[in-house]
Amino acid sequence: MSKKGFFTDTTLCIGCKACEVACKQWNQLPDDGFKFTGLSYDNSEHLGSSTWRHVAFVERPMALGMQVSGAGNFSWLMMSDVCKHCARAGCLESCPTGALVRTEYDSVYVQPDVCNGCGYCVSACPFGVIDRREDDGRAWKCTLCYDRLKADMTPACAKHCPTASIQFGDLVELRVRAQQRVEELHRRGTTEAYLYGADQPGTEGLNAFFLLVDKPEAYNLPPDPVVPTRKVRRSWVSLAGAAVAMAALAVAAVTGV
Amino acid sequence: MKWHLSPGRNRDGDGRNIDESLGVLAGEGAHQDVRETAGKGARPVPEPKERAESTADRDSYYGLPMLKEPVWKWPIPTYFYVGGLAGASAALGMAAGRFGGPELRPLCERTRIIAAGGAVASSALLIWDLGRPSRFLNMMRVFRPTSPMNVGTWLLGAFGGFSTIAALLRQKRTGLLGPIGDAAAFAAGVAGIPLAGYTGVLLSNTSVPLWQGARTTLPPLFMASAVTSAASALDLCTLPPAAQRAVRRYGIAGKIAEIAIARMLEREAGVVPRVIAPLHEGVSGSLWKAAKICVVASLAAGVLRQRRLAGWLGTVGSLALRFAMVKAGTASTLDPRASFEQQRARLGAAEVTGPAPELEQGTAVPAPERVLVPAGA
Ligand code: SF4
Numbered sequence: 001m002s003k004k005g006f007f008t009d010t011t012l013c014i015g016c017k018a019c020e021v022a023c024k025q026w027n028q029l030p031d032d033g034f035k036f037t038g039l040s041y042d043n044s045e046h047l048g049s050s051t052w053r054h055v056a057f058v059e060r061p062m063a064l065g066m067q068v069s070g071a072g073n074f075s076w077l078m079m080s081d082v083c084k085h086c087a088r089a090g091c092l093e094s095c096p097t098g099a100l101v102r103t104e105y106d107s108v109y110v111q112p113d114v115c116n117g118c119g120y121c122v123s124a125c126p127f128g129v130i131d132r133r134e135d136d137g138r139a140w141k142c143t144l145c146y147d148r149l150k151a152d153m154t155p156a157c158a159k160h161c162p163t164a165s166i167q168f169g170d171l172v173e174l175r176v177r178a179q180q181r182v183e184e185l186h187r188r189g190t191t192e193a194y195l196y197g198a199d200q201p202g203t204e205g206l207n208a209f210f211l212l213v214d215k216p217e218a219y220n221l222p223p224d225p226v227v228p229t230r231k232v233r234r235s236w237v238s239l240a241g242a243a244v245a246m247a248a249l250a251v252a253a254v255t256g257v
Numbered sequence: 258m259k260w261h262l263s264p265g266r267n268r269d270g271d272g273r274n275i276d277e278s279l280g281v282l283a284g285e286g287a288h289q290d291v292r293e294t295a296g297k298g299a300r301p302v303p304e305p306k307e308r309a310e311s312t313a314d315r316d317s318y319y320g321l322p323m324l325k326e327p328v329w330k331w332p333i334p335t336y337f338y339v340g341g342l343a344g345a346s347a348a349l350g351m352a353a354g355r356f357g358g359p360e361l362r363p364l365c366e367r368t369r370i371i372a373a374g375g376a377v378a379s380s381a382l383l384i385w386d387l388g389r390p391s392r393f394l395n396m397m398r399v400f401r402p403t404s405p406m407n408v409g410t411w412l413l414g415a416f417g418g419f420s421t422i423a424a425l426l427r428q429k430r431t432g433l434l435g436p437i438g439d440a441a442a443f444a445a446g447v448a449g450i451p452l453a454g455y456t457g458v459l460l461s462n463t464s465v466p467l468w469q470g471a472r473t474t475l476p477p478l479f480m481a482s483a484v485t486s487a488a489s490a491l492d493l494c495t496l497p498p499a500a501q502r503a504v505r506r507y508g509i510a511g512k513i514a515e516i517a518i519a520r521m522l523e524r525e526a527g528v529v530p531r532v533i534a535p536l537h538e539g540v541s542g543s544l545w546k547a548a549k550i551c552v553v554a555s556l557a558a559g560v561l562r563q564r565r566l567a568g569w570l571g572t573v574g575s576l577a578l579r580f581a582m583v584k585a586g587t588a589s590t591l592d593p594r595a596s597f598e599q600q601r602a603r604l605g606a607a608e609v610t611g612p613a614p615e616l617e618q619g620t621a622v623p624a625p626e627r628v629l630v631p632a633g634a
Contacts, residue, residue, distance in 0.1 A: 026284060027284040027285045027286040027287075028273050028275060028282055028283075028284030028285075028286050028287040029273070029284075029286040029289065030271055030272030030273050030286075030289060030291045030294070030296075030298065030299075031272035031273075031274075031295075031296055032296040032299065033295045033296020033297065034295075034296070035296070039319050039321075040312075045302045045321060046302050046321065046322075048299045048300065049289070049298075049299045049300070050286065050289060050296075050298070050299045051299070052286075056318060058312045058318065059311060059312050059313070060312070060313065061311075061313060090463075090464060093401075093403040093404065094403070094404045094405075094406065094462060094463075095401070095404060095407075096396050096399075096401060096404045096406040096407035096410060097392075097395040097396055097398060097399065097407075098395075098398055098399035098401065099395070112288050114392075114395055114398075115388075115389070115392075115395075116387050116388065116389045116390075116392035116393060116395045116396065117387050117388015117389045117392075118386075118387055118388070118396070118406060119327065119328035119329060119386075119388065120404070120406045120459075120463075122325045122327065122328050123324075123325070123327045123328075123463040123464065123465055123590070124462065124463050124464060125324075125325070125464060126324075126464040127323075127324075128322065128323050128324035128325045128464075129325075130325070131299070131300055131325050132300070132328045132388050133289055133290075133298050133299055133300075134293075134298055134299075134300060134328075134388075135290060135291060135292035135293045135297075135298035136289050136290040136291070136292075136298065136388070137290070137387070137388030137389045138388055138389060139388075140286065140289065143285045145285070146285060147284070147285055200606075201606050201610035201611075202605060202606025202609075202610060203606075214315060215315055215316075217315065217316055217317060217318075217593075217597050218312060218315045218316075218317075218318065219318060220317070220318035220321060220323050220593065221323070222323060222596055222597065222600055222605065223597060223600045223601055223605070224600035224601070224603075224605030224606045224607055225464075225600070225605060225606060226605050226606035226608075226609065226610075228461075228462045228463050228464055228469060229403050229462060230606075230609050230610075231461075231469065231472065231608060231609055232405070232458060232461055232462040232472060234472055234473050235457065235458040235461040235462070235472045235473065235475065235476055236458055238472075238473050238474070238476050238477055239451065239454045239455065239457065239458055239476040239477075239480075241477070242454055242476055242477035242480045242481075243450045243451055243454065243480070245477075245514075246345070246348055246450050246453070246454075246480055246484065247348065247352075247450055249484065249507065249510050249511070250348045250349045250351065250352035250446075250507065251352045251356055252506070252510075253349065253352065253503050253504075253506040253507035253510065254349070254352045254353045254356050254357040254361060254364075254503045255352075255356050255357070256502070256503075256506065
C-alpha cells in the first residue's frame, strides 16, 4: 500500500467550507453548536474532537499577491486545516494503550474501541489537533477517511473541494506536484509561496502538508514543530542521575553519614 | 423536516441529523457518544490570554491557542504528589531495611504502609481521571517505551504489587515470610525511586511549552519534592528517636535539593520569558511562590527540630508545587505566542535537528515587505 496524504494549497482556497461539511456528513460527526464568533467567517475556530477539518480565515487590510478579494484593498488568506498525519506523530508515540496506530496508508488512526481517554495525546500533539470529547470520554481526530480509502475512494474533504485546494494522493507524487506549484507561483510573482511540512525536520515530514503565503504563525501553525519524543532523552538521563542521587541519599539518611 | 420526528438515537437531535430509518450510523465518528448536544460535548476554545481583534499583526491567529489545553483535572497533580510520596517512602524503607539496625524497624513498617497506601490511592486517582475509567487495563495491553505514561503504568503496577506484599508482611521477621516481605520491600524501593520522578518525564514529553522547556530539571525537581513529601508525612507520624533522626536527615537534604532545583528550573525554562511567565503571575504563579516559601519554612522547622510543623509545611509545599507546575503548564499552552517564541528562539525542533533551513534563510518567514503589498503599490 503506498503512502497517502493531503496537499492543501491555500492559494486556491475560497473559504466555502465544503470540506468541513463533507467531513461532518461522511463521518457522521455531531455539530459544534452553530455559534457565531465574529472572527471573520471562522465560526468553528479550531480542530477538535468533532471537527476534523477547519477553515481558517486570515484577514489583511491590503492587497496581497493572488489573495485580493472584493474591492482590491483587502485580502483573505484561507486555509483548510487538518490532522497532519505526521511521519513521526507525537500522539501516536505517547499513546499508552496502543489505541493510536499507523495504518497501511501511513496515516495515524485512533481505534475508538481501545482508547481509554487518558488525554496524553492531546498534550503531545505539536499542532493542537487531537482532542478528547468530554461526554464521550475518548480522543478523536481525522482518520484520513480510513473507511473510504478501504473502498478505494478519495477522502470526503478532498472529494468535495471545488477548487482542488485540497488534493489527495500518493505522497511521492503530491510532493512533486506541490513543488511544481510553488515554482509556478514564484514565476507568476507570488514569491512568498512556500511549502509547510513537506519536509518538516522535527516530525520527519507531514503526510498532510500545505502551501502557505505567510508566516506559519498567521495560520496558527507552529514555525518549528517537533515530536516531543525526540527531545525527551535528556529527561530520562536526568531522571537516571537523580535516581542514583536519591538512592544514595536514602542510604546516607539511615546510616547517618 | 422528517429527521426531527424519526425514532431511535436521533429523536432528541444529537447534532448529526441522520434519520436512522433511512440511513445507518456507520461513519468513522458515528460512535461518538453524544450526551451533551449543541456542541457542548466537545471542548470549546478557551478564552485566549490576549485575544486579537484582527489578524493584521501576523503573529497569531486572533490570539487563539495553537495547542489544546491539557485535559487533566485535579486527580493528576494530586497523583504526582501521592505517587512521589509513596515512591520516596519506599526508597527510605529500602535503605532502612538493608542498612539500618533493628532500631529502624518501626521506620520500615511505617514506610511500607505509606508506600502501599500510596500505590492504591495513586491507581484510584489515575483511573478516576480517565475518560473511560472502565478501560484502565488497556494501559497494559502494550509496552511502549516512547510513552512515559505507559512505562509509568508498568512501574506503578510493579510498585503496587511489591509494596502491598511488603505491607502485608511488615510484622513478619522470621520464618519463610519474613525474608519474602523484606525482599518485596527492597523491590518496592527500587521501583519507587523512578516512580517518584517519571512524572516529570511524562510532562516533559509533551508540546506544552513550559514542560518541554523545563525537561532537564523537571524529573529531579519532582524527585526532590517526593523526598520532601515522604519526610514530611513521616514527620507527622509517631516514631522512635533513631527513626526520627533518619527522617530528619532525609527531609533536610530533600528540601535543600528541591529549593536548588527549583531555581535551576526557573533558569532553564526562563530562556524565553513568555514560557516561564505563568510561574510568575496568576494563580499558578501564586502557587509556585507558596510552594517555595513552604519548603524553605519547612526546612527551617526541620533544622530547629519542629517535626510537626516541618511535616505540615512540607506537605502543603509539595502539593502546591505539583498544582503550580500543572496549572502553569496549562497557562503556557493557552498562550500561542509562548510556543511561537520558543520555536523562533531555536528551541523547537532546531534543538535536536539543527536549525531548520527555512528558519535560517527566512523562506518560511517572508519578510513583511515581501508579503504585504499595500494597495496601489
Ligand atoms: S498532527 Fe497531531 S494528531 Fe495529527 S498525527 Fe500529528 S501529532 Fe497526531
